[in-house]
Each structure stands twice: as structure tokens, then as C-alpha cells.
Amino acid sequence: MKVENLAISYNGMTVFSDLNVELEKGKIMSLVGPSGCGKTTFLRCISGLTSPTSGTIQLNGCDITKTKPEERPVVLMFQQPLLFPHMTILQNVTYGLKYGKRKLKKKEREEKGLAILEKVDLGSHGERYPHQLSGGQQQRVALARALIVNPDLLLLDEPFSSLDPSLRSSIRLWVKDFLKNEGVTALFVTHDREEAMIIGDEIAVMKDGSFQQTGAPEEVYQNPKSSTVAEMFSEGVHFEESFLPANQLTIRPVSNLKVSDTETIRAVIQYKVYKYGHSFYHLHVPSLKQNVVVSSSQLFNDGDHVDLTYLRSSVQPFHNEQSTIYFTDKARQSR
Amino acid sequence: MFSNKAHKFRPYLFLLPGLIIVACLVGYGLFSAIVESLSTPENEGDFYYYIELWQNNTFLQALGISIWVAAVSTVISILVGLYLTRTMVRLFRKDHWKFLAWLPMLIPHFVAAYLVFLLFSPSGWVSSMFYQLGWIGSIGEFPVMVNDPFYLGVIFTYIWKEIPFVILMLLPVYQEMDLRYEDVSRTLGGSKWTVFKTVEFPWVWPVSIEVFLILFVFILGAFEVPALLGVTYPKMLPVLAYDWFYQAAWVNRPLAQAMMVCLSIVSLFAAILILTFSRRWRKKWTVRREEI
Ligand SMILES: Nc1ncnc2c1ncn2[C@@H]1O[C@H](COP(=O)(O)OP(=O)(O)OP(=O)(O)O)[C@@H](O)[C@H]1O
Numbered sequence: 001m002k003v004e005n006l007a008i009s010y011n012g013m014t015v016f017s018d019l020n021v022e023l024e025k026g027k028i029m030s031l032v033g034p035s036g037c038g039k040t041t042f043l044r045c046i047s048g049l050t051s052p053t054s055g056t057i058q059l060n061g062c063d064i065t066k067t068k069p070e071e072r073p074v075v076l077m078f079q080q081p082l083l084f085p086h087m088t089i090l091q092n093v094t095y096g097l098k099y100g101k102r103k104l105k106k107k108e109r110e111e112k113g114l115a116i117l118e119k120v121d122l123g124s125h126g127e128r129y130p131h132q133l134s135g136g137q138q139q140r141v142a143l144a145r146a147l148i149v150n151p152d153l154l155l156l157d158e159p160f161s162s163l164d165p166s167l168r169s170s171i172r173l174w175v176k177d178f179l180k181n182e183g184v185t186a187l188f189v190t191h192d193r194e195e196a197m198i199i200g201d202e203i204a205v206m207k208d209g210s211f212q213q214t215g216a217p218e219e220v221y222q223n224p225k226s227s228t229v230a231e232m233f234s235e236g237v238h239f240e241e242s243f244l245p246a247n248q249l250t251i252r253p254v255s256n257l258k259v260s261d262t263e264t265i266r267a268v269i270q271y272k273v274y275k276y277g278h279s280f281y282h283l284h285v286p287s288l289k290q291n292v293v294v295s296s297s298q299l300f301n302d303g304d305h306v307d308l309t310y311l312r313s314s315v316q317p318f319h320n321e322q323s324t325i326y327f328t329d330k331a332r333q334s335r
Numbered sequence: 336m337f338s339n340k341a342h343k344f345r346p347y348l349f350l351l352p353g354l355i356i357v358a359c360l361v362g363y364g365l366f367s368a369i370v371e372s373l374s375t376p377e378n379e380g381d382f383y384y385y386i387e388l389w390q391n392n393t394f395l396q397a398l399g400i401s402i403w404v405a406a407v408s409t410v411i412s413i414l415v416g417l418y419l420t421r422t423m424v425r426l427f428r429k430d431h432w433k434f435l436a437w438l439p440m441l442i443p444h445f446v447a448a449y450l451v452f453l454l455f456s457p458s459g460w461v462s463s464m465f466y467q468l469g470w471i472g473s474i475g476e477f478p479v480m481v482n483d484p485f486y487l488g489v490i491f492t493y494i495w496k497e498i499p500f501v502i503l504m505l506l507p508v509y510q511e512m513d514l515r516y517e518d519v520s521r522t523l524g525g526s527k528w529t530v531f532k533t534v535e536f537p538w539v540w541p542v543s544i545e546v547f548l549i550l551f552v553f554i555l556g557a558f559e560v561p562a563l564l565g566v567t568y569p570k571m572l573p574v575l576a577y578d579w580f581y582q583a584a585w586v587n588r589p590l591a592q593a594m595m596v597c598l599s600i601v602s603l604f605a606a607i608l609i610l611t612f613s614r615r616w617r618k619k620w621t622v623r624r625e626e627i
Pocket residue numbers: 010015033034035036037038039040041042079
């Protein structure tokens with residue numbers, strides 16, 4: 001998939017003006033960005049439901065910018081389940097196999113439908129109607145309905161947003177396996193950084209109508225190219241021109257002691273959580289108006305004022321050119 | 336609890352004077368019709384006029400042509416109205432074009448029928464125009480479209496009068512429809528026809544049936560258009576009833592009354608059907624919509 005110079009505006013209001021992105025066949029890209037930045041609009045453009053103002057969309061080398069949505073080998077799963085209320089769950093799931101190009105015989109269709117319902121843990125609900133299902137169950141049906149079609153390109157708009165955490169983690173692993181086995185190229189929108197990393201081979205951070213950075217998850221996470229990306233996707237604090245990863249920070253009780261090569265910022269402990277057997281402090285840095293999470297084995301109380309210290313060399317200046325690899329090496333050497 | 340109940344009945348209280356007048360007039364008319372139609376001549380059994388009516392050839396012919404006219408006009412009006420509504424809803428987000436549908440509604444049926452007569456009768460404007468243009472050799476060559484045995488003029492009048500009604504009935508339904516389902520269908524590979532079949536039709540057909548019943552029964556019982564544009568044989572039911580009612584010696588009056596009672600029963604059934612239907616439909620969809 002390749003998108004070039006894509007632009008769209010509604011009644012003169014530009015949502016995005018110049019989007020460029022490329023995704024290799026069989027890869028999954030996670031799209032993250034603040035609410036209202038145009039993620040859904042972007043997916044709608046690719047699926048053909050909204051026409052872009054300008055720009056081109058290519059799939060497997062063919063220009064599909066002007067192709068009708070039903071003729072594109074692309075399926076969009078919407079943010080809302082949008083199950084057809086007058087059809088049973090099984091009829092909903094097999095919709096894409098009943099109409100259009102991917103038509104199958106009734107028996108085949110139902111077999112496939114039941115199999116995929118089994119996979120999303122709803123095997124016994126085939127005869128029910130959507131209103132008899134909970135929000136999370138409906139979302140899983142919508143997911144099954146999109147997956148069953150097995151398109152060349154699958155667009156998922158926050159597919160797991162209304163699932164509880166345990167179901168969420170099992171379903172997303174299953175979805176990733178499914179997509180990989182079938183070799184489906186996918187674009188996946190999420191608000192959850194962890195989820196973006198688990199599912200995506202690549203991460204794209206979107207803000208203000210453009211892609212701020214695209215790249216492998218660890219690359220984007222460790223080397224954000226701008227303060228926006230740092231805020232959206234990385235963990236740490238960011239200054240005007242540089243980023244400081246959270247793992248380079250140490251919490252110390254407030255003191256005026258100066259150690260050479262280190263810097264100090266003031267912070268307030270907000271609260272503490274235990275995770276993976278460690279304690280993590282959520283801190284607020286008033287001077288930067290930022291929050292950061294730092295692990296520490298020392299004991300602090302909520303509301304304590306503390307110092308966050310770090311080595312001056314661990315600060316990474318933002319690089320706007322495509323030279324993140326070089327930058328990573330340099331950062332490592334200096335440590 | 337009590338105040339709740341009182342609230343529920345209050346609107347009916349306000350309607351009461353009107354309801355009483357309507358009930359008295361219609362009730363009295365219907366009552367005397369029933370009484371008269373149930374009367375029996377000497378040496379005849381019960382329901383004599385009803386049996387007579389249903390064996391009367393003139394009546395059966397009239398029934399046939401009435402059903403033909405009502406069915407054809409209604410079906411065509413609904414199809415065209417449905418097509419226009421779904422196109423307009425997609426073309427315009429707002430419904431400021433609605434007044435276009437209101438305009439023909441304001442014209443009385445009689446005037447509409449007269450317009451059709453002026454336009455399409457053998458000596459009408461269209462026929463004259465065709466003649467002037469040299470498309471037909473003489474005015475007599477123009478096909479008979481008014482006062483014709485197939486009631487084409489009547490059907491045509493009803494179609495153009497009822498299409499706006501269909502549009503005004505379907506428009507709110509279409510406006511309430513969730514157009515996002517169309518997107519779902521399209522992205523899953525559905526064509527425009529699939530969208531209509533699986534998204535729009537299930538949503539609008541209950542109202543379409545309602546509209547069908549209303550129009551069908553109305554046309555079955557309406558007098559002025561067939562009176563102006565119909566033929567002497569076969570007549571449509573209301574025209575025949577009028578005829579029998581005012582015939583010399585009043586011999587056929589009980590027959591006419593029996594016919595009106597039958598028509599009333601059909602209307603009543605249609606009304607009950609419409610009400611149960613729309614209530615059930617509304618219940619089903621509101622439950623489902625709330626939950627989704
Ligand atoms: N049909 C429309 N008409 C006008 N403006 C629209 C329309 N659809 C979206 N927008 C605008 O485009 C912008 C992007 O919307 P979009 O739905 O793509 O955001 P999003 O990134 O998906 O947000 P979220 O994470 O909340 O789902 C918003 O500012 C929205 O107001």
C-alpha cells in the first residue's frame with residue numbers, strides 16, 4: 001500500500017493536507033494519534049467511503065484512488081460495531097460472503113461464519129440478534145465480519161476499544177496471528193501504546209493532519225523525532241529540542257547536592273502503582289507541565305517533592321532528518 | 336400513579352367534542368346504511384341484499400376495475416416516491432425541497448383530474464400539440480387515455496397526486512435511517528442495489544406497507560376522479576354506489592348501502608392492520624436501536 005500527497009478538507013476545513021505513507025505487503029501498521037486528528041478520516045479515504053480532495057492511493061501497484069469502495073480489496077472495520085439490527089449474528093458475520101465479489105454458497109458461508117465466531121468466543125450466539133449482545137460482544141462480531149472477508153488490506157478503527165483487559169489481550173494476539181497467517185496487510189488505529197507495539201510491525205504517529213513519524217515500534221519509542229511523538233508514544237520527558245527517556249531518570253529525595261555531569265528537575269509524586277513486581281511512581285513535573293512514570297525501589301509518599309536526576313549525556317536532541325539509526329548508535333556510545 | 340393516568344387521558348379529553356361529532360355523524364350514517372342494507376324484501380332470507388350484491392355482475396366488474404386502478408396507482412406511486420425520496424435524501428442533507436412535494440398535495444383531486452382531462456383528452460392540449468407538430472394525422476389518432484376502459488386517466492391522476500404523499504410519508508423515515516450502515520455494506524463488497532436490499536428496504540418496508548394500505552383503501556373509496564375521467568361501464572365502486580343510490584324508484588338503494596358497508600368493513604380492517612403493524616415495527620426497532 002502506498003499513499004501519496006493525500007489531502008482532504010470538509011467545507012473548507014482541512015483535516016490533512018499532505019499525507020505520505022507506505023506499507024509493505026503483509027505488514028501491520030499501528031496508527032496512533034490524539035482524538036480528532038483524522039485517523040478515522042484517513043481510513044475512510046483508503047476504503048473509498050470518503051473521496052480525498054487530492055492525492056493518490058495505490059494498492060499492490062494499482063491506483064485505486066477512483067475505485068468504488070465495493071470494488072476495492074479493502075475492508076474497513078468501524079469504530080462502532082454497526083451490526084445490522086435486523087440480521088442474526090451469523091447473518092451479520094457472513095454478510096461480506098453473501099453479497100458482492102466474494103460470494104460463497106450458503107453452506108460454505110455458514111461454516112466459515114461459525115468457525116470465526118468460535119474464534120471470537122461467540123460460537124453459541126450465531127442465532128441471536130445484535131441487541132441481545134453486550135457492547136464488547138458486538139464489537140467482536142464486527143471484527144469477525146471484517147476478518148472473514150480476508151481482504152488484501154484490512155483497516156481496523158480501534159477494534160478493541162470496548163473489550164475488558166483480559167479479553168482484549170487474548171483477542172489481539174489472536175488477531176495478530178490471524179492476520180500474519182493469512183498474509184493480510186493491515187492498518188490498525190489504537191489509543192493504546194502497548195497495543196500499538198504488540199500488533200504493529202510499524203508505528204505511525206499522526207497529529208495535526210500529518211504523520212509525525214513512522215518506523216519500527218522500538219525506534220519510535222526510543223527515538224522520538226519531535227516533542228509531539230515523545231508525548232504521544234514515548235515514555236520520558238521532553239524539552240523544546242530534546243527527549244529524555246524515563247529509564248534514564250532516577251528519583252532522589254530533594255537535595256541541593258550537585259554531581260558533575262548530572263542535571264536535576266523537580267517533581268511531585270502523584271501516586272504509586274505496582275506492576276510486573278516493581279513499584280512505579282507517577283510524577284508530575286511542574287516546570288515542564290508533563291507527567292512521567294519512573295520505577296524506583298525506594299519508598300516515597302504521595303505528594304512528596306522529589307528530585308529527578310539524569311546524566312547530561314542521556315538527553316537526545318530531536319532529529320528531523322531520517323537519520324534515527326545513526327542517532328541511536330551515537331546515543332549508545334555516549335552512555 | 337394517578338396523575339400519570341390523568342396525564343395520559345388529558346389529550347383525549349380535548350379531542351372529545353370533535354370525536355363526539357364525528358362519531359355521531361359517521362355512526363348515524365353507517366348505522367342507517369346497515370339497517371337499510373339488512374332489510375329484506377318479502378319471501379327472502381337474511382342478508383338478501385348482500386347475497387344479491389355479490390352475485391351482481393355490474394358490481395363484480397366494478398370491484399375488478401376498482402382493485403385494478405387502486406393497485407396499479409398505489410404500486411407505481413410507491414415505487415416512484417421511494418426512488419425520488421432516496422435520491423433526494425442523498426442529494427440534499429436538508430429537506431428544504433420538501434415544499435416541492437407539498438405543492439401538488441394542495442391541489443384538490445378534482446382539480447387534478449380536470450387538469451388531466453384538459454391535457455390528455457382526445458381534444459386536449461397534448462393531442463392538439465401532437466397534431467400541430469404533425470406527429471399524428473388527425474386529433475382522432477391520439478390514443479384514448481381519458482374516459483378509457485382501462486382507466487388510464489384515473490390511474491395517471493392518482494399517481495401524480497399520490498407520489499408527493501408517498502414522499503412526505505417516507506422522508507422522515509429515510510432521514511432517521513442510519514446512513515453509516517450503507518458504508519458498512521459498501522466496504523464489505525455490497526453494491527448500491529445490495530445497500531437498498533439489505534439496509535434500506537428492511538428499514539422502510541413497514542412504512543411502505545402502511546402507505547400502501549392507506550392509498551389503496553382511499554382510492555377504492557374515492558369518487559370524484561373516476562366520476563370525471565371514468566367510463567359508463569364498468570364503473571368504479573363509489574360511482575356505481577352513487578348511481579344506484581339516486582336511481583329512479585330507489586330500488587337499488589339497499590344494494591348501494593350494502594356496498595358501502597362492505598367498503599367500510601374493508602377500510603376498518605385496513606386501519607386495524609396499519610395500527611398493529613406500525614406499532615409492532617416501532618417497538619422492534621426502538622428496542623434494537625437503543626441497544627446498539
Ligand atoms: N463528515 C465530516 N464533516 C466535517 N468534519 C468532519 C467530518 N468527519 C470528520 N470531520 C472532522 O475531521 C477531523 C478528524 O476526524 P476523525 O474522525 O478522522 O478523527 P479521529 O482521529 O478518528 O478521532 P478519534 O480518535 O476520536 O476517533 C475532526 O476534527 C472532525 O471534526
